[in-house]
Amino acid sequence: MLKQAEGSHAMAETIALCRPEVICAYPITPQTHIVEGLGEMVRNGHLKNCEFINVESEFAALSVAIGASAAGARAYTATASQGLLFMAEAIYNASGLGLPIVMTLGNRAIGAPINIWNDHSDAMSMCDAGWMQLFAETNQEALDLHVQAFRLAEELSMPVMVCVDGFILTHAVERLDIPSQEDVDAFLPTYEPVQVLDPAQPISIGAMVGPDAFMEVRFLQHYKQTLALRLLPEFSAEFKRRFGRDSGGLLRTYRAEDADMLVVAMGSINGTIKDTIDEMRAEGLRIGLVTLVAFRPFPTAELRNLLAGRKHVVVIEKSFAVGMGGQLANNVDLALRNTPAAPQVHSVIAGLGGRPVTRASLQRVFLRAEAQPWEGAHFLDLNEDIIGKELHHVRKVRRSGPTAENLLRRLGEARSAVSP
Amino acid sequence: MTETTMPPPDTQKLRFYQKGTFTVGNRLVSEAERSVQASIDRSNALTCGHRACQGCGEALGARYAIDAAMRATNRNLVAVNATGCLEVFTTPYPETSWQIPWMHSLFGNAASVAAGVAAAMRVKNRPEVRVIAQGGDGGTTDIGFGCLSGMFERNDDVLYICYDNEAYMNTGVQRSSATPPTARTATTPAVGPQPGNVFGTGKNVPKIAVAHGIPYVATATVADLHDLERKVVRAMGLHGARYIHIHVPCPLGWGSASHDTIRLARLAVESGLFPLFEAEHGAVTGSTKIRKPVPVTEYLKPQRRFAHLFKDHDDARLAQLQAIADRNIAEFNLVDRAEVAS
Numbered sequence: 001m002l003k004q005a006e007g008s009h010a011m012a013e014t015i016a017l018c019r020p021e022v023i024c025a026y027p028i029t030p031q032t033h034i035v036e037g038l039g040e041m042v043r044n045g046h047l048k049n050c051e052f053i054n055v056e057s058e059f060a061a062l063s064v065a066i067g068a069s070a071a072g073a074r075a076y077t078a079t080a081s082q083g084l085l086f087m088a089e090a091i092y093n094a095s096g097l098g099l100p101i102v103m104t105l106g107n108r109a110i111g112a113p114i115n116i117w118n119d120h121s122d123a124m125s126m127c128d129a130g131w132m133q134l135f136a137e138t139n140q141e142a143l144d145l146h147v148q149a150f151r152l153a154e155e156l157s158m159p160v161m162v163c164v165d166g167f168i169l170t171h172a173v174e175r176l177d178i179p180s181q182e183d184v185d186a187f188l189p190t191y192e193p194v195q196v197l198d199p200a201q202p203i204s205i206g207a208m209v210g211p212d213a214f215m216e217v218r219f220l221q222h223y224k225q226t227l228a229l230r231l232l233p234e235f236s237a238e239f240k241r242r243f244g245r246d247s248g249g250l251l252r253t254y255r256a257e258d259a260d261m262l263v264v265a266m267g268s269i270n271g272t273i274k275d276t277i278d279e280m281r282a283e284g285l286r287i288g289l290v291t292l293v294a295f296r297p298f299p300t301a302e303l304r305n306l307l308a309g310r311k312h313v314v315v316i317e318k319s320f321a322v323g324m325g326g327q328l329a330n331n332v333d334l335a336l337r338n339t340p341a342a343p344q345v346h347s348v349i350a351g352l353g354g355r356p357v358t359r360a361s362l363q364r365v366f367l368r369a370e371a372q373p374w375e376g377a378h379f380l381d382l383n384e385d386i387i388g389k390e391l392h393h394v395r396k397v398r399r400s401g402p403t404a405e406n407l408l409r410r411l412g413e414a415r416s417a418v419s420p
Numbered sequence: 421m422t423e424t425t426m427p428p429p430d431t432q433k434l435r436f437y438q439k440g441t442f443t444v445g446n447r448l449v450s451e452a453e454r455s456v457q458a459s460i461d462r463s464n465a466l467t468c469g470h471r472a473c474q475g476c477g478e479a480l481g482a483r484y485a486i487d488a489a490m491r492a493t494n495r496n497l498v499a500v501n502a503t504g505c506l507e508v509f510t511t512p513y514p515e516t517s518w519q520i521p522w523m524h525s526l527f528g529n530a531a532s533v534a535a536g537v538a539a540a541m542r543v544k545n546r547p548e549v550r551v552i553a554q555g556g557d558g559g560t561t562d563i564g565f566g567c568l569s570g571m572f573e574r575n576d577d578v579l580y581i582c583y584d585n586e587a588y589m590n591t592g593v594q595r596s597s598a599t600p601p602t603a604r605t606a607t608t609p610a611v612g613p614q615p616g617n618v619f620g621t622g623k624n625v626p627k628i629a630v631a632h633g634i635p636y637v638a639t640a641t642v643a644d645l646h647d648l649e650r651k652v653v654r655a656m657g658l659h660g661a662r663y664i665h666i667h668v669p670c671p672l673g674w675g676s677a678s679h680d681t682i683r684l685a686r687l688a689v690e691s692g693l694f695p696l697f698e699a700e701h702g703a704v705t706g707s708t709k710i711r712k713p714v715p716v717t718e719y720l721k722p723q724r725r726f727a728h729l730f731k732d733h734d735d736a737r738l739a740q741l742q743a744i745a746d747r748n749i750a751e752f753n754l755v756d757r758a759e760v761a762s
Contacts, residue, residue: 021543022536051539056570063529063567067500067536070523073543093525197521197537199496199549206524207511
């Protein structure tokens, strides 16, 4: 059904169609509207046969979901940023125990400095925790990915994180096609747990495992994710047949066939990149795009097949590992390991902490990748002026003060200097 | 004896035996509360073969608590376990000592995981299945305290059992917020001007549980297993958040003899250092009287963790410990004045 809706509310409606049985809610911006919407639907009877639990922390939220899932219930929660970090121990636990929990991550920067706006630092901090991670490009895809996420999680008995850009998607109001209950029911079978706490058949879950079997348990987690590399395209195709939309899969391309330069990116930024590509194509540049939907499992072979033989690959990512560089760029590099005639990989860090990423800036950096390639990571639209001043200040004064506050003061000074 | 007064199959016939000044066994226990302590008919929630130390108070407490809960629920029981000794010694992969569905997730989240299990049972329409969370004092009073308090205030349908051996024993006897003052642990060594754990720290989780206003709170001891079982059965007869705090001596951590576990547990109660009480909906409903109060030194002396008090003749700090016991006795009305006078 087409309707004008906020992304979060539409996600809540769609998640409700997936018939979750236990929902754990703890507020953190920008995912809050999703669980609020679900809570309302449980209260007003729209979402039946569902326990909605207001917990005291994100750590408890995922822990309640772990218990519910192990007891055979379809469990869901949502979080963002600091909340994901606060549940970190439970994140690893849920995947290590093989519990098919689905969690929405309203992607947001991680502090300090505290920042509520969008980037992918939170998802990246937990990308190796054993959860599958799917990134939505649009709100429509965010809805569709949740339906596929429950299917994938339960098929493999592994948890799935649906990554949705905070504010850009969660708070955007747009026209969305909410699936019908009949279609979701047909696509998503009833949850049949592979392990369940039941007095009729007592089992122990979560035993201590020593060196004799720990590696094998880890390997099987990895093996399941490699199975997802096959399942995700299958589910995406089945989804398209039933719902009539291209959503999910491992990755998508845009004007990539004859491109010398391929951009690789995840999430909502792909819309801006497509517009930029259209502009540059109009000027005769052979540039295209690879949108990654699955970051975990990482579609290494599919990506390598697409990128091999191109001249340039520009990785645009909204996250950054301090002291190392862009995580997505590193993963792309890894996909090209030992590839003959591998393209030159250019790493761009963009939009940290919600900084807007403009077409003009993207166009500049794409052109520069070809003309003046750089080493390491390039920080898009970095304010080098205030960085220079701060570095100078730190060298001169031992008690130089808190960095973030110093930079904000310099920004204020710069603004008042230009205003009349 | 008529048909109707026959004790249930898991209870035991009248027996007398004398130990020290006490007539122990069944004489003072009503027939309904007489439980069998060794029988092939016993459920044995925690079966043999586990790797607890000799004289482990926690293994004893857990077996009696969970067995009582199994009887009370007709074996429709799920247990969630915090990380700790109990978890480690009962489930060395690929073996398990648990005869009930049992799950271990993390150190600090047992109360939340159990709340999730309880929610699943509600939504799956399995009201007969009851849920217990259990952990040591570290997993309860320290790292799991946030989740525990959350479970309490939501009044989740979970009985949480804390097996309190007064330190982090599994990691090698480090101080917890349940470690008593002056006790030597690996992180409160018996050196310096104030050897052992300091006074004026720690928290009383049973009283904090009472302050949540939850349906049932009790303290219990492995020295009185009938009382422990009765409290577990009482707790399983109620719904909502319930809490039982069981005092379980640890020979390894306390530096006591394995054969002294029950004696020390009893002395902790009789000295007034571990008051036995029950509370419902925020109000204390009763306490177990101490028939013959003993000075705290009788409890402290057999434990090497308190040896420095006696070696240094630290009478001032012994008096402070006695004052704690005396305050407990007054607060929970543990001593019947008339009996003491006679």
